[in-house]
Amino acid sequence: xxxxxxxRVVRAIAGKELRSFLGNPTGYVFLTLFIATSAAAAFLDxxxxxxxxxxxxxxxxxxxxxxxxxxxxxxxxxxxxxxxAGTDELLLTMPVRDLEVIVGKYLGALGIYSVGLLFSLANLxxxxxxGEPDIGLVFATYVGYWLMGALFVAVGxxxxxxxxxxxxxxxxxxxxxxxxxxxGSEPWASGIVGLAIFAGLGALxxxxxxxxxxxxxxxxxxxxxxxxxxxxxxxxxxxxxxxxTFAGLSAPAHFAPFGEGILRLGDAAFFIGGAAVALYLCSxxxxxxxx
Numbered sequence: 001x002x003x004x005x006x007x008r009v010v011r012a013i014a015g016k017e018l019r020s021f022l023g024n025p026t027g028y029v030f031l032t033l034f035i036a037t038s039a040a041a042a043f044l045d046x047x048x049x050x051x052x053x054x055x056x057x058x059x060x061x062x063x064x065x066x067x068x069x070x071x072x073x074x075x076x077x078x079x080x081x082x083x084x085a086g087t088d089e090l091l092l093t094m095p096v097r098d099l100e101v102i103v104g105k106y107l108g109a110l111g112i113y114s115v116g117l118l119f120s121l122a123n124l125x126x127x128x129x130x131g132e133p134d135i136g137l138v139f140a141t142y143v144g145y146w147l148m149g150a151l152f153v154a155v156g157x158x159x160x161x162x163x164x165x166x167x168x169x170x171x172x173x174x175x176x177x178x179x180x181x182x183x184g185s186e187p188w189a190s191g192i193v194g195l196a197i198f199a200g201l202g203a204l205x206x207x208x209x210x211x212x213x214x215x216x217x218x219x220x221x222x223x224x225x226x227x228x229x230x231x232x233x234x235x236x237x238x239x240x241x242x243x244x245t246f247a248g249l250s251a252p253a254h255f256a257p258f259g260e261g262i263l264r265l266g267d268a269a270f271f272i273g274g275a276a277v278a279l280y281l282c283s284x285x286x287x288x289x290x291x
Contacts, residue, residue, distance in 0.1 A: 009096050010104045017108025021074065027112070034070050034116045041066065042123050054131030056123060056141050060259035063145060064181045064252045067152050072173030074112050075156030076166045078105050083164035098286045102279055106157060113149045117142065137261040144258025147271035148251055152177045154278035161285045180274075184250030187243040191231050194246035198227030208284055249274075 021027040042048065042059035051057065121142070127133040159172030183193040202223020203216040230239040239245075247253075254267040 005100055005103060009100045010107065013101060013104025014108040014111060017105055018111050021112050030073055031116050031119060035120050035122065037066055038120045039123060043126060054127045054133040055137060060141065067149055068177040068181050069174060071113060071149055071152035072156040072159065072170045072177060075109050075153055075160050075173055076170035078109055078157050079160040080163050080166045080169040098283055102282050102286060106154060106279060109153045110150055113153055117145055140258050140261045140263055143263065144255045147268060148255050151271045151274045154275040157282055158278055161282060180249055180251040184247035184253050190243045190247040193249060194231060194242055195224055195227045199224040204281065
């Protein structure tokens with residue numbers, strides 16, 4: 001790994017991301033809203049007191065949609081602001097490797113999310129005041145929160161790479177995270193997520209092979225058409241388990257065992273592997289900009 005990454009460079013880039021976010025009043029607004037929203041979801045639901053248990057089950061039911069909006073708020077400027085200010089060209093001409101830039105920015109954004117999650121441990125203080133929570137259960141739950149956020153950070157970074165507008169970057173990141181949140185909720189939702197993935201792969205393939213951004217739309221249409229044929233073509237489709245396959249991408253389903261105090265390697269691998277795939281896609285997009 002040391003041959004691929006220089007820790008000093010990665011730390012410098014990650015530190016720059018942290019300082020940029022936390023040196024801006026907007027960063028503290030994000031942290032405040034995240035803490036307030038998570039606390040409200042955990043304790044203002046009537047079900048919390050009705051269950052008479054000191055746990056975070058009420059928050060667990062809505063944590064994925066909460067992160068779907070808050071994590072892209074962290075990542076929306078990761079690349080978009082660089083492109084808007086023109087500093088991305090400077091960054092790409094510096095003696096740093098693409099992987100170092102990507103990992104540094106990812107760790108910076110993940111560090112910001114981790115800070116927000118750390119402050120949200122105020123929820124544990126409330127649980128201790130109200131009752132006797134199972135510390136092991138709370139620990140497993142927060143591991144799940146962190147892993148899900150780690151995946152969403154990587155997905156949000158992809159959205160930010162496509163634009164120089166932070167708002168558009170937020171929307172793209174939120175849409176990408178929404179796919180992981182709603183996959184598995186309904187068969188049709190899983191099918192739509194599958195179509196979106198095929199469209200995205202088609203666009204990325206065309207972009208990497210041709211280097212022409214305008215052809216990405218053609219690749220997206222071809223990918224979506226292939227996905228539709230596999231899913232619904234001819235009435236039955238060619239892939240009988242299309243919906244079931246993409247239902248497996250459901251982030252809430254993989255988080256659920258953590259919320260029950262169960263640390264499962266397979267679920268952790270889903271979040272870590274998903275983040276790795278997303279970062280690899282970031283590397284492909286960044287490499288294309290050298291052309």
